[in-house]
Amino acid sequence: MIIDRRSFLAGTAMGVLALNFPARAAAGSGGIIDVAMIGEPPTLDPMMSTADLVGTITQHIFETLFTFDGEWKTVPMLAAEMPAISDGGKAYDVKLREGVKFHDGSPMTSADVVASLQRWLAVAGRGKQAAAYVSGVEANGDNAIKITMKEPWAPLLALLAFNNSAAVVLPKGKLAEPLTEFVGTGPYKLVEHKPDQYIQLARFEDYAAREEAASGYGGKREPIFDEIRFVPVPDPNTRVAGVVSGQYVFADLLPTEAYGQLDGASGVKPLILEPFGNPSIVMNMKAGILSNKKMRHAVQAALDPNDMMLAAFGDEKFFKVDGALYPENYVWHTEGGVERYGAADAEKAAALMKEAGYDGSPIRILTSRQYEFHYKIAQVMVAYLQAAGFKTDMQVSDWATLTTRRQDPSLWDIFITHGPFVPEPALIGSMSDSYPGWWVSDEKQKAVSAFNAEPDPDKRVALFPEVQRVFYDDAPLYKVGNFNALSAASASLENLTVVPWPFFWNTSRKG
Amino acid sequence: MTMARGAMARRVLSRLGGMIVVLALLVTVVFVIVRVTPGDPAAVMLGPDATQADIDQLRAQLGLDQPMLVQYFLYLGQLLHGDLGQSIFLNQPVLSALADRAEPTFFLTIFSILIATIIGVPVGIIAAYKRGTLFDQAVVVAAMLSASIPSFWLGLLLIQWFSVQMGWFPTSGYGGPYAGFFDRIQHLVLPAVSLGIVNSALIVRFTRASMLDVLQEDYVRTARSKGMSEFRAVMRHAFKNALIPIVTVIGLTLALLISGAVVTETVFGLPGVGSLVVSAVLRRDYPVIQGALLVVAAIYVLINFLIDMLYVVIDPRVRY
Numbered sequence: 001m002i003i004d005r006r007s008f009l010a011g012t013a014m015g016v017l018a019l020n021f022p023a024r025a026a027a028g029s030g031g032i033i034d035v036a037m038i039g040e041p042p043t044l045d046p047m048m049s050t051a052d053l054v055g056t057i058t059q060h061i062f063e064t065l066f067t068f069d070g071e072w073k074t075v076p077m078l079a080a081e082m083p084a085i086s087d088g089g090k091a092y093d094v095k096l097r098e099g100v101k102f103h104d105g106s107p108m109t110s111a112d113v114v115a116s117l118q119r120w121l122a123v124a125g126r127g128k129q130a131a132a133y134v135s136g137v138e139a140n141g142d143n144a145i146k147i148t149m150k151e152p153w154a155p156l157l158a159l160l161a162f163n164n165s166a167a168v169v170l171p172k173g174k175l176a177e178p179l180t181e182f183v184g185t186g187p188y189k190l191v192e193h194k195p196d197q198y199i200q201l202a203r204f205e206d207y208a209a210r211e212e213a214a215s216g217y218g219g220k221r222e223p224i225f226d227e228i229r230f231v232p233v234p235d236p237n238t239r240v241a242g243v244v245s246g247q248y249v250f251a252d253l254l255p256t257e258a259y260g261q262l263d264g265a266s267g268v269k270p271l272i273l274e275p276f277g278n279p280s281i282v283m284n285m286k287a288g289i290l291s292n293k294k295m296r297h298a299v300q301a302a303l304d305p306n307d308m309m310l311a312a313f314g315d316e317k318f319f320k321v322d323g324a325l326y327p328e329n330y331v332w333h334t335e336g337g338v339e340r341y342g343a344a345d346a347e348k349a350a351a352l353m354k355e356a357g358y359d360g361s362p363i364r365i366l367t368s369r370q371y372e373f374h375y376k377i378a379q380v381m382v383a384y385l386q387a388a389g390f391k392t393d394m395q396v397s398d399w400a401t402l403t404t405r406r407q408d409p410s411l412w413d414i415f416i417t418h419g420p421f422v423p424e425p426a427l428i429g430s431m432s433d434s435y436p437g438w439w440v441s442d443e444k445q446k447a448v449s450a451f452n453a454e455p456d457p458d459k460r461v462a463l464f465p466e467v468q469r470v471f472y473d474d475a476p477l478y479k480v481g482n483f484n485a486l487s488a489a490s491a492s493l494e495n496l497t498v499v500p501w502p503f504f505w506n507t508s509r510k511g
Numbered sequence: 512m513t514m515a516r517g518a519m520a521r522r523v524l525s526r527l528g529g530m531i532v533v534l535a536l537l538v539t540v541v542f543v544i545v546r547v548t549p550g551d552p553a554a555v556m557l558g559p560d561a562t563q564a565d566i567d568q569l570r571a572q573l574g575l576d577q578p579m580l581v582q583y584f585l586y587l588g589q590l591l592h593g594d595l596g597q598s599i600f601l602n603q604p605v606l607s608a609l610a611d612r613a614e615p616t617f618f619l620t621i622f623s624i625l626i627a628t629i630i631g632v633p634v635g636i637i638a639a640y641k642r643g644t645l646f647d648q649a650v651v652v653a654a655m656l657s658a659s660i661p662s663f664w665l666g667l668l669l670i671q672w673f674s675v676q677m678g679w680f681p682t683s684g685y686g687g688p689y690a691g692f693f694d695r696i697q698h699l700v701l702p703a704v705s706l707g708i709v710n711s712a713l714i715v716r717f718t719r720a721s722m723l724d725v726l727q728e729d730y731v732r733t734a735r736s737k738g739m740s741e742f743r744a745v746m747r748h749a750f751k752n753a754l755i756p757i758v759t760v761i762g763l764t765l766a767l768l769i770s771g772a773v774v775t776e777t778v779f780g781l782p783g784v785g786s787l788v789v790s791a792v793l794r795r796d797y798p799v800i801q802g803a804l805l806v807v808a809a810i811y812v813l814i815n816f817l818i819d820m821l822y823v824v825i826d827p828r829v830r831y
Contacts, residue, residue: 034687040790042555042600049557125557125565177572180602192688195601195608196782196790200688233683233780234790237667242682245675400550400795407563434562 030203030226031509035502036233036248040196045179046166047124052420055163056252056501057230059217060201061103062168062184065094065113066161070216072331072423074157077210077218078108078169078185080143089152089455096143100208102171103189110139115172117145123177126165129432130156152453154460158424163217163501187223187505199230214506216497221505228504240488244268249490249509250502256318262488269491271498275320275327276485279312279377279418281478282430286438287409289363294356296475297340299363299414301352302388304344308380309481312373320482325428325468326421327482336465337472341479349388362393366406366415370399374416377480381416406436418483420500425464426452430477439476519823526819530812537808538801542586545797546579552599552795573599575797586801595805596798598791605802608787615685616776616783619699619706620768626707627714628761634711635718635757639726640745650715658712666705666778673701683780702779706772710764717760721753728752754825762818766811 037057043049046058067077076082080095100108117137120127133153140146149156160167174181182190187209188201203223212219231248233239240258243251244265254262254270262270283290283299290296306321313319323341326332363385367378375396382392395412397405406415415436422428431448433440447470451463489496492510497503553569570576574585589596595605603611638650674682680701686694725731726749734744773785780786784803791799 032687034684036683042794125562128562128565178602194611194688194782195603196612196786197685198687229687231684231687231780234786235663235683235778235780238670238683238778238780241667241670241675245678245682247674247682247684398550398793400555400793401548403554404549404551407566432562434564 030224032227032229033225033249033504033509034198034229034231034247035504036239036242036251037230038232038236038239038253039234040232041199043178044182044190044193044199046163046168047120047127048165048178050125050165052164052501055166056503057199058166058168058182058184059163059186059501059503060188060228060505061182061186061190062166062170063186064161064163064167065096065169066157067163067217068161068423069218072216074161075212075215075218077161078113083147083157085455089154089453090149092147092149092156093140094145094147096145097208097210098143100185101206102185103183103204104171104174105206106171108169108171108185109142110145111142112172113145113169114139115175116169117147117167119175120167124165124167126159126162126427127167130159152455154452154455155424155426158427162423162427187221188228191227196232198232201228201230202226216499217503223505224508225504243488243490246490249493250496250504251488252502254486254488256313256315256486258488259315259317259486262486267491268488271487271489272317272484273487273498273500274484275421275482276500277418277420278482279308279373279416279480280430281377281381281480282406282415282417282437283475283477284409284413284437285440285474285476288413289358289361290413292356293475294352295358298349298352298356298358298388298390299385300340300472300475300478301343301345302349302384302390303342303381303478304384305342305481307344307384308377309483311376311380312480313483318484318486322482323472323479325425325471325479330421331461332425332464334465334468337469340472340475344384346384346388349390353389358390360391362391363413364411365392365394366402366412367394367396368399368402368416369396371418373483374418378416381414409436409438421482425467437476439474441470441474443470444474523820526816530809530816533812534805534809538587538590538805539583541801541804542583543579545795545800546582548795550795551575552797555794590805595802598799599796600794601796601799605798608799609784609803609806612782612784612787615695615699615781616769616772616785618696619703619772619776619781619783620765622699622703623706623710623768623772624761624765626703627710627764630707630711631714632718632757635715636722636745636750638715639719639722642723642726647719650719654712654715654719656712657708658716660709661774662705662709662772663774663778665709666702666775669701669705670779683778685780685782698779698781702772702775702781706768706775710768713760713764714757718753718757721756722749725749725753752826755822758821758825759818762814762821766814769807769810769814 037053039053041053041057042051043054044058046054046062063078065077065079066074069075078097078100080097083092083094085092096108096110096113102108114137121131121134133149133151134147135150136148138146169185171183174183187204187207189204191200191202193199203226207223209220209222214220233242236255239251240254240261242248244261246267259270262268283296285291309319309321321342323338324333324335365378365382367374369375378394382394385392402415405411419429425431429435430437430439447466451460451467454460454463494508494510496507551566553566553573553575557565557569586596597604598608601608634650638647641647670682673679681698685698731744731749734748773789776783776785777789784807787799788803791803
């Protein structure tokens with residue numbers, strides 16, 4: 001579940017820190033902006049990939065029926081309003097907005113939406129997750145659809161709103177495998193994609209914006225820039241130099257060591273997204289020595305999260321030691337079960353290992369230097385595990401190799417990854433039974449099923465502490481802490497919102 | 512004369528045959544290596560949260576679930592039709608992806624080699640001529656230093672000075688959709704200087720060493736004793752005879768640069784052949800890795816061949 005950004009949520013603000021700049025210049029001031037991204041997206045088909053880079057760029061081109069507002073509540077986007085849910089949570093009637101056009105000029109109808117959702121259910125990773133619960137999607141006239149469920153499943157709306165493996169709407173006639181024409185309803189349309197050079201988007205003049213005030217990803221989207229160009233700049237230091245020199249108005253995901261340089265530079269502002277995500281130590285529950293729960297508890301007891309986070313992120317400005325699955329101020333935040341977190345008690349760990357009958361076999365740890373903080377966490381973890389009496393075998397490879405090896409339960413005991421604070425717990429990758437690590441237990445089944453089947457949002461919040469308690473008891477992974485992300489923007493950008501997947505509608509430049 | 516020509520033709524044919532064998536071996540070795548290396552293009556394309564079932568489905572769509580031998584013969588069949596295959600990620604043929612990346616790499620190579628040669632050859636000649644002087648010692652130290660500097664570090668320094676502080680050049684990229692020829696050239700200045708300086712070190716050292724050998728030869732002494740000017744004696748008699756190792760090192764540097772100045776292209780975000788290969792390796796885009804390495808190897812082998820042929824032109828005593 002590596003994703004470089006996705007997160008936030010909240011009972012309170014989504015960390016949507018509107019920059020403290022003067023009010024936006026008059027709409028239509030236009031101009032062209034260059035945005036430095038971490039690399040080239042693997043595809044521009046937002047259904048096909050769960051990569052953040054894909055979602056960040058394509059959310060300007062494509063739109064979903066729903067999206068998230070500034071408090072991570074699900075709000076309508078291409079849907080006219082929130083759906084009417086009936087039949088005990090098994091029927092969703094969705095009215096569509098009228099007058100919405102695709103970039104090719106054709107009007108969006110229920111036929112396009114039904115065909116798009118059917119493709120999403122068939123090919124998108126998150127769509128397939130939903131497909132297990134959906135019995136049908138059908139048009140209800142030209143401007144409404146009906147989704148029928150086999151059983152109530154509350155995460156559906158969050159999945160339909162997420163820009164990651166997204167349920168975007170395309171013209172029925174443009175759906176193809178693989179997608180070759182990237183035609184959406186979004187505020188920007190694709191002009192040219194030169195791989196490794198730029199992705200050029202131009203303002204969609206016929207864009208039909210919502211009328212509600214903008215909030216997070218929801219409400220009115222106004223394409224002000226004439227053009228946005230997403231430029232892959234893989235070297236992080238070059239991204240820093242690029243935004244400081246003024247070549248780029250925004251640079252994504254910068255090394256935290258650059259904070260001082262950005263803070264002191266004129267014409268540029270460092271942006272800290274707090275919190276951004278959480279590194280985690282995934283344990284193999286299917287095979288090997290950690291398939292024994294007591295051994296996983298021994299790992300929990302042995303580790304010191306503070307030292308791991310300090311080694312990984314250096315400055316407390318960029319991390320927080322926190323064992324809860326969701327940070328404070330998030331609606332899902334709870335302290336249930338976290339007493340198992342942060343003990344750093346070698347004696348307790350040794351006692352648990354003895355109880356479990358540990359035979360001294362080395363713990364095989366997969367990690368990658370592609371994400372340097374993974375490697376640093378692994379190094380500190382190894383020291384603590386060895387201090388408790390574990391033998392370790394750290395195997396360092398590139399990320400692509402690791403993602404292949406982790407699929408085979410016979411090859412590893414631990415791998416290091418990181419993930420976001422996704423708006424809906426059901427979207428957390430490791431919640432899935434098939435995610436490497438294979439968290440499967442009767443207790444989990446009971447707690448998660450009750451949580452997912454409950455349609456009432458307040459009751460779901462009340463059910464989540466039990467999910468977290470079972471998580472800590474089963475110990476499928478060790479959440480190390482919360483970390484923040486650094487990006488930077490030109491001080492001339494107005495109305496830029498700091499969010500996990502940055503967007504540039506409603507944003508303009510001074511002067 | 513006819514016999515010499517016949518020998519030359521045989522030599523050329525034998526070298527060409529050898530080149531084909533080298534390339535055929537390379538195709539096979541690269542094909543096997545990229546497939547036995549762990550990592551999966553389907554997993555990369557689908558992203559970090561994809562399930563194994565999704566990955567398997569995409570592998571089947573891409574034909575990656577077939578036995579390796581079947582894939583190999585399909586690939587050979589494509590190659591024999593002049594088709595390097597289709598990129599898994601770029602949605603375009605490998606040959607077209609390479610052609611798109613050829614321009615920045617070509618100009619970067621030309622500029623870098625020009626800078627390296629313009630610095631390397633005269634400095635090497637003067638250092639040899641002034642052997643043992645302070646200038647010579649300074650050149651030896653400077654050459655050793657610049658050979659030791661990592662090109663990415665020099666690149667970052669140049670970006671800091673000339674882009675961030677002076678604002679003279681862009682930090683990265685190759686220009687946007689409306690960039691003209693000179694805009695694009697401007698994007699190449701810093702990477703070319705960074706590569707040129709690093710590569711000039713080797714040329715300086717080879718030129719100096721080669722000139723030192725030749726300057727002690729009898730024919731140079733004879734030329735001087737006949738009253739020939741120092742410039743003429745050094746350039747016309749010594750330098751001409753010192754050229755073979757110099758041309759060799761310039762040729763090899765050129766070949767290395769054409770294969771993609773991987774690190775420099777990555778630091779400067781240049782969409783060249785080097786960065787294409789790097790991203791293909793990270794994504795496990797098998798057809799691009801195979802196609803790019805084949806084309807690069809073909810160019811490398813060809814340049815080596817041309818250097819060999821050039822020896823005959825430079826030094827008529829060379830016979831094959």
